[in-house]
Amino acid sequence: MDFSLGEDRQMLVDTLGRFLAGNFDWKTRETVIETAEGWSRPVWAQLAELGVIGALFDEASGGFGGSAFDIGVVFAEVGKALAVGPFLGTLLAGRALAATGETALLEQAIAGEVTLSAALDSDAAQGVADGEGWALTGTQPVVPFAASADRIVVAARTGEGPSLFLIEKGAPGIEIRDYPLIDGGAAGELMLDGAAATLLGQAGEAGAIIEEAVAAGLVALCWEAVAIMDSLKVQTLEYLRTRKQFGVAIGKFQALQHRMATLALEIEQARSSAINAADRFAKGRLEREKAVSAAKFTIGRVGSLAAEEAIQMHGGIGMTWELPLSHYAKRLVMIGHQLGDEDMHLERFIALGQDALATAS
Amino acid sequence: MDLSFTQEDEAFRAEVRAFLQDKLPARLSDKVRKGQRLTKADMEEWHAILNARGWLANHWPVEWGGTGWSVMQRFIFETEVALAHAPRIVPFGLSMLAPVLIKYGSEAQKKHWLPRILDGTDWWCQGYSEPGAGSDLAALKTSAVREGDHYVVNGQKTWTTLGQYADMIFCLVRTDNKGKKQEGISFLLIDMKTPGIEVRPIKLLDGDYEVNEVFFTDVRVPVENLVGEENKGWTYAKYLLTYERTNIAGVGASMAAFERLKQVAATQRRNGRPLAQDPQFAARLARLEIDLENMKTTNLRVLAAAGAGHAPMAESSMLKIRGTEIRQQISDLMRRAAGVHAQPFVTEALEEGFNGPAVGPDFAAPAASHYFNYRKLSIFGGSNEVQREIISKAILEL
Known part of the structure; x- marks a missing residue:
């Protein structure tokens, strides 16, 4: 049993951590989140150059990593720095492209030349064959950095079943209503009205590909969330040690000490759940899906606890935009709203358990 | 990261499972599975089976009868034993007193008491808590006053688990009232048959008798039953917690x-x-x-x-x-x-x-x-x- 990251992965962590600390500091973030696009293309280009995007994909797809632990550590650094950018969209779209053999486009994305996003709710759009290509109709909600994306991987239902398509920026029939997000960054409602699209892989066969891509996204979000929890814990402990009321540091009050102890314990449980999700990722569908749902449930539960407790223990100052803490709290709570919330994943975990029983009997 | 157990660990798990399959009496695992109450004889029977295999005191140093298992092997053993519905190992002598004796006891104490813990000659119980000293254990008042080659013990212990079966009790007693409350505590081994000891059962909310009050009235304890140094008992007690x-x-x-x-x-x-x-x-x-x-x-x-x-x-x-x-x-x-x-x-x-x-x-x-x-x-x-x-x-x- 070995819980260390290993030399190569540790090097990736160190490189990325140093880069973000130096090139995406808090001042930069404050500026970037106020821009129209909500992310920094120069920073993204440098990340691509460092090989950070390539770390999310395996060698066969043009990357040099791609294991769940590789994904996890990259997103942990993203969380630590509260970095904004098309990380999740690139991961989701890239996994779908890799699974459907579209490695040429993925390689361009890994090099930072093309920006990707993904809209993977296959019930949110329908696809019909249209001459050589396909036409998509429907609305995909809150597509990350949709307006900035050169290509978007879109899931849609066809007569054959769930299918994956690629759409191109500016193609007819596409309208994007874009907006900033409460936790920084941007997204958009992707409104498709007979939009021209290219089929990825086989029509009706995308269910398993979507599930795997989303599982990778869930691992990413869970590791990002744990890093944010760690950061909230450190910031809150620092505040408890320095803020004085009634003549003493407020961290001397038992009411707060016990709450911090509970929070620290819960964060360790959340970390274990994220480790489990990455560990089970390559172990067969049922094990993988149960573990990612268990992790997303745990992260949702502990995430809102950590965010709420951090703000509460900071008191009024925790309510301010000026304090970085509030932004960490917002991101953590909003992770709970991405790719299925706590309740949805608990229900899914139960259903997967019943599937397992049915298969066994 | 790799969360799988090593091949050696898996082989060890198989060895433990085979042993349990072979040696754990169905009568005992059946009782544990059904949540029935275990008798003293049940627990002693299981201890003897483990001892015969050399696994009873698996965490002790090898020279005193331990196994030299790694932390992971001990974890696997503890997990497999529980999964097989074996009775739990009664911890007082084996896991609470023995580590203290091994670290702080005299050679004579180790040679005398450790083998008796292994073979079940002595059933130990723990004399820590008192009516006024629960979470604040250092507030304990049971006193031990040196008189010649004996300590004379007076006071009361409580929540003494399975004390009704015990031959011996290890006690934290106060030997000094000056200075900080942690500094006047000593660690004494007391024979439960000594005159002046009275055990009264406490009936718990589930109707069972699991814990007791133990009263000490002018109980004479030979000084050779002091573990380590006088007034250093708090250190030994804390060692148990960090063990x-x-x-x-x-x-x-x-x-x-x-x-x-x-x-x-x-x-x-x-x-x-x-x-x-x-x-x-x-x-x-x-x-x-x-x-x-x-x-x-x-x-x-x-x-x-x-x-x-x-x-x-x-x-x-x-x-x-x-x-x-x-x-x-x-x-x-x-x-x-x-x-x-x-x-x-x-x-x-x-x-x-x-x-x-x-x-x-x-x-x-x-x-x-x-x-x-x-x-x-x-x-x-x-x-x-x-x-x-x-x-x-x-x-x-x-």
Whole structure:
């Protein structure tokens, strides 16, 4: 049993951590989140150059990593720095492209030349064959950095079943209503009205590909969330040690000490759940899906606890935009709203358990 | 990262399983599985079986009869034993006193007492808590006054688990009232047959006799029964708390109990369907399963760190809190699963060989008793609030 990251992965962590600390500091973030696009293309280009995007994909797809632990550590650094950018969209779209053999486009994305996003709710759009290509109709909600994306991987239902398509920026029939997000960054409602699209892989066969891509996204979000929890814990402990009321540091009050102890314990449980999700990722569908749902449930539960407790223990100052803490709290709570919330994943975990029983009997 | 056990560990697990298959009497595992009450003879029988294999004191140094197992092997052993529904090893002599004797006792004390713990000659109990000294253990008042080559002990201990069976008690006593309260405490070994000792049972809320009060009136204890130095007992007592505990989370016991709970949920019906398909119950069950999976990994992380030489101290406090919460929640769901049949209090059904008709489903008989009995888990061994104090001071540095 070995819980260390290993030399190569540790090097990736160190490189990325140093880069973000130096090139995406808090001042930069404050500026970037106020821009129209909500992310920094120069920073993204440098990340691509460092090989950070390539770390999310395996060698066969043009990357040099791609294991769940590789994904996890990259997103942990993203969380630590509260970095904004098309990380999740690139991961989701890239996994779908890799699974459907579209490695040429993925390689361009890994090099930072093309920006990707993904809209993977296959019930949110329908696809019909249209001459050589396909036409998509429907609305995909809150597509990350949709307006900035050169290509978007879109899931849609066809007569054959769930299918994956690629759409191109500016193609007819596409309208994007874009907006900033409460936790920084941007997204958009992707409104498709007979939009021209290219089929990825086989029509009706995308269910398993979507599930795997989303599982990778869930691992990413869970590791990002744990890093944010760690950061909230450190910031809150620092505040408890320095803020004085009634003549003493407020961290001397038992009411707060016990709450911090509970929070620290819960964060360790959340970390274990994220480790489990990455560990089970390559172990067969049922094990993988149960573990990612268990992790997303745990992260949702502990995430809102950590965010709420951090703000509460900071008191009024925790309510301010000026304090970085509030932004960490917002991101953590909003992770709970991405790719299925706590309740949805608990229900899914139960259903997967019943599937397992049915298969066994 | 690699969360799989090594081939050596898996081979070891197979060896433990084969041993349990071969040597664990079905009569005993049956009682444990059914939640029936174990007698002194039951526990002694299991100790003797383990001792014959050399596995009873597996965490002791090899020279005194230990096994030299790694932390991970000990964890595997503890888990497999629990999963097989073996009786738990009674910890007082083996896991509480022995480590103190091995570290602080004289050669003569080690040579005399350790073999007797192994072969079951002495059943030990623990004399720590007093009516006025629970979480604040250092406030203890039971006094020991030196008179020639004896100490004369007066006072009262309480919550003495299985003291009714004990031949010997290890006690924290006050030998000095000057200075800080932690500095006047000594560690004494006392023969329970000494005149002046009276044991009174305390009936607990589940109706069982598990703990006792022990009264000391002018009890004469030979000075050679002092462990280590006079007034240094607090150091020895604290050593017990930091002594590496590989299974404070009770992972194996929780896994075994959870499996049983899942079986019950699959068969017990409510509103015309199994409890496992009742949305409310299924949600409780799923939350518990996820918490247990998370804790298993947290436990392994602590063990892996311990294997790499990092002594787990405050991490043990986290495991104690979450581990006891999970065991309590399992017993809570068992009680809920029993529905109206949690209420009947048929104590005969908790004894071995009960052949009478079950009232309600067979798992229901001990369900409420266990639930109430398990309230103790978050109280003893340092209450969960005391554990939060430790986390707050030692990990969070508040």
